[in-house]
Amino acid sequence: MAILEIKNVVKTFNGITALDKVNFEIKEGEFFGLLGPNGAGKSTIMNCIVGYLKPDEGKILLEGNDIGNLDLSYRMNIGYVPQEIALYQELSALQNLKIFGGFYNISKNKLNERILSVLKLVQLEDRKNDVVKNFSGGMKRRLNLAVSILHDPKIILCDEPTVGVDPQSRNAIFEMLNELNNYGKTIVYTTHYMEEAERLCSRLAIIDYGKIIAEGSLGDLLSLLEKRETIKIRKAIESEMLVGSLKNLGVLTETDFYYELIPKSKYEMNSQIFSELEKFKLPSHLLELSRASLEDVFLTLTGRRLRD
Ligand SMILES: Nc1ncnc2c1ncn2[C@@H]1O[C@H](COP(=O)(O)OP(=O)(O)O)[C@@H](O)[C@H]1O
């Protein structure tokens, strides 16, 4: 069942269209990714979901109800981890948790329980009395996540949580979000890193210039591509003997330095290709397999690279 439905949402800022008839849905319990380059409209969607921005057109449904008609208390269902760190830098982690926790209508006992539980989740128990300004970027991110889920929301919106974070904290953030997802929380994760979307998300939407250009599982999105894998064979004496027999197994193209075989779908990376490679004893350093990625999907759909 869809827990969130974004329906024909349009949002403009001074005549600039940030969201252009955006449609997608997020199912309960999924780890949903919103992938797109800077300026694509990811944060604007997040802000619309959480109600900080109001769409010009269209609507957002939470469990079938238009959030425009709901009492603001609907936000208790949502934990929003903003792109910009929002913490009191001069205060300790614990003081921050108490202040942010005070915004929710939670009893003091329950709040203290929740504070302990989120500190444990984000692995900051032993640093809880330290002042935030002394934290690393990754620790601040983790605390930002902790304050955002004190009210135990069922949906967690994370807006580019790994920007400016060291690799170790990045992995810790992935683990935490996976753990929350395993508890049954619905995660909505924005990123401009396709590797993160591939690694984390069970389903995703790709956004570009305020438009959703594709939506589905990684497999669905990769199937938009004509080819899933290619084989590159560097030109050398050994490879010349091989190419004649590879021709029949797919489309063979040639550049100055290598041959590229796009296997016919029925021969896609199958044993027949490998047995040819073996038969001709092709040294492995001449061979390169490349797997299609979301980067290729983005490139195919937009003509641009996501990295740029
Ligand atoms: N408050 C705002 N005022 C004016 N323009 C905005 C505002 N917020 C976002 N935009 C514009 O809307 C577009 C989408 O921005 P944003 O949602 O922040 O993208 P992303 O999060 O994908 O990087 C950009 O062109 C951005 O400049």
Ligand SMILES: [Mg+2]
């Ligand atoms: Mg953003």
